[in-house]
Amino acid sequence: MLEGGAPKHDLKCKPNGQVKDRAMPEGGTPKRDLKCKPNGQLKDRAMPEGGTPKRDLKCKPNGQLKVRAMPEGGTPKHDLKCKPNGQLKVRAMLEGGTPKHDLKCKPNGQLKDRAMPEGGPPKLDLKCKPNGQLKDRAMPEGGTPKRDLKCKPNGQLKVRAMLEGGAPKHDLKCKPNGQVNDRAMPEGGTPKHDLKCKPNGQLKDRAMLEGGTPKRDLKCKPNGQLKDRAMPEGGTPKHDLKCKPNDQLKVRAMLEGGTPKRDLKCKPNGQLKDRAMLEGGTPKRDLKCKPNGQLRIEQCLREVLLNMT
Known part of the structure; x- marks a missing residue:
């Protein structure tokens, strides 16, 4: 390690037990970052002098690359991301x-197609329904939805009527059985009580503070149970319990300012990976899970965190 805690050379493990190489200059910014794909090959992240990726090749589950x-300046011009079937989706x-x-x-x-005007708010937002059809979100000039049509699993539509300022007056949302749950809204647009549907057709309850910050947010897991997100007065989660596929919980402890102090995340086998965080929110040591349930170790720099995540 360098004086400032920057790794000079960072050797990382691949799932097949080999090592991937991260060559570091004196200042600690990666010049070239080789990372491992699940099939044991490498993905390549070429870095300019300032540490911003010039071209970032990332791996898809089938071992191919997304570009x-x-x-x-580091802003993506064209972002190719992978779909589950190994094809690419394009974000210009x-x-x-x-x-x-x-x-x-x-x-x-x-x-699905999201057409964007020059300023960035979607003019018309076409999103997909499970049956492969599209749902339509018509947008006014300012980007606030006038009327938001969303799809239900049976291919019908749910309607979200919007006030002039973009706050829903009354928000009717769908449950999988085709019934509707009700989101009653005050004049100012902040939900007082938000009833949302769970897959089994029951409702989950989101109680809201006066200012619109959830006091306690109960969310559903696929089996119809709840996960709990306790919120302080200011709206920053103190402790965030989220559900894993096996119905266990993962825990995200939060600092006062909303920076995770220690972030425990779940691996597919139900074990945890550990991300210890510095006061400023930069990971001191990041233990991540590999597909075989082992851990790889990533030493991180405070000054290049945003460029590397």
Whole structure:
């Protein structure tokens, strides 16, 4: 390690037990960052002098690569991301980093289209329904939805009527059985009580403070149980309990300012990975899980965190 805690050379493990190499200059900014893909090959992150990725090649689950081409300033011009079927979705970016046209994938491998005006708010937002059709979100000039049509699993639509300022007056949302749950809204647009549907057709309850900050947010897990997010007065989660696929919980302890002190995240086998955090929110040591349930160790720099995450 360098004086400032920057790794000079960072050797990381791949799932097959080999090592990936992270060559570091004196200042601690990676010049070239080689990371491992699940099949034991490497993905390549070429770095300019300032530490901003020029071109970021990331791995897809099938071992192929997704490409994120970066301009000098670090804002993606064109962002190719992978879909579960190994194909690519395309996010074309404006000069300032605002998506001009955002093509995202639907579960059936087709694309959904989000057309963007120059300023960035969507003019028309086409999103996918489970049956491969599209739902339509018509947007006014300022980007506030006038009327938001969303899809229910049976292919019908749910309607979200919007006030002039963009705050829902009354928000009717769908449950999988085609019934509707009700979100009653005060004049100012802050929900007083938010009833949302769980997959089994029951409701989950989100009680709201006067200012619109959730006091306690009960969310549903796939089996219809609840996960709990306790909120302080200011709205920053003190302790965030989230559900894992096996119905256990993962714990995210939060500092006063909302920076995670210690972030325990779940691996697919139900074990935890550990991310110890400095006071400022920069990870001191980041233990991440590999597919085989082992850990890899990533030493992080305070000054290049944003460029490396």
